[in-house]
Amino acid sequence: MNATTIRRWSFVHTWTSLICTLFLLLLALTGLPLIFHHELEHLLGDAPELRELPPGTPHLDLQQLVAAAERHRPGEVVQYLGWEDDEPNGVVTIMAATAGTEPNSSHTFMLDARNGEAVAMPAANGGFMMLMLRLHVDMFAGLPGKLLLAFMGVLFVVAIVSGVVLYAPFMRRLRFAEVRRDKAPRTRWLDLHNLIGIVTLSWALVVGVTGVISACADLVIAAWRNDTLAALTAPYRAAPPLTQRAPATDVLRIAAGAAPGMQPDFIAFPGTRFSSEHHYTVFLKGNTHLTAHLWTPVLIDAQSLAVTAVGTRPWYMDALALSQPLHFGDYGGRPMQILWALLDVLTIIVLGSGLYLWWSRRGPLPGTPHAAREVQR
Structure with a gap:
């Protein structure tokens, strides 16, 4: 790869990274508690808790549950009834003024399937976890916010691909995973930035692509x-x-x-x-x-x-x-949650170090990124 090609790829990597970094930091920070949302809901007291009833208490039929929901919120209609694997006696109920009311204007609670008693679900209607979710999903901006985050996700994927392209020429005179501890702080951070970036490569691509789709x-x-x-x-x-x-x-x-x-x-x-x-x-x-x-x-x-x-x-x-x-790492239970959280923290370090490297760079060409100059040394 010649110097001109390296500069072009470096330009792409720097500016796609810079444009999306603040948004990606927001997503990484809000995504961390969302990985453990079930555990945090219980810790914060936001998880619904059904009353103890004798084992084997029969469930009401669906129409009886619909009637119980309508008594709980008169003047509204049931939009959805849903079931969760971890609460076999609960039925998640979503109601709104009309059947076609948009999701953010609806109200969610749980019905006890055995007696029709309504149980609050604070995490579904407000509180810390809902704040994290809305910031992560649409920044409280609805569809425009979702599309903006999707575009930032595309830029993130481009930044990852361009970073991979630059990694090989950057490492041609270094051992894999080498961090030059005897160099200036900026050089050490550059080595760490590249090391953590290549280690988290596959995960970052998966999360970036699935984030765009979501x-x-x-x-x-x-x-x-x-x-x-x-x-x-x-x-x-x-x-x-x-x-x-x-x-x-x-x-x-x-x-x-x-x-x-x-x-x-x-x-x-x-x-x-x-x-x-x-x-x-x-x-x-x-x-x-x-x-x-x-x-x-x-x-x-x-x-x-x-x-x-x-x-x-x-x-x-x-x-x-x-x-x-x-x-969100929901496929593999607790081990996958912990792995997702560790990789999320490493991604925050990559994003933060990238900002530091750009801010602390030196040279007469503001459009020439740090990686191009380091590669050519």
């Missing part, structure tokens, strides 16, 4: 609605508005019959963005670590309770479903 979730869901869901509900386009719907009592049993061997993840009620005006949509998931994150939607006519379609998963919804837990 940031585009609203666009992915809109594409699914306009493509797959529209095709599944095409026979209902000319149907009159739904004035009365059948009770939700049996929708889980009906969905299980349409897709045997799967378990429910959540139900989208008529009028929500994961359903249609005329359907209950039951999203089922598999039983393995991989398939537990992949949804199969079963559409049930909200008036007749007939199954009208069992949806297939387009590739982009699979990509979204798999990227979100991978982004």
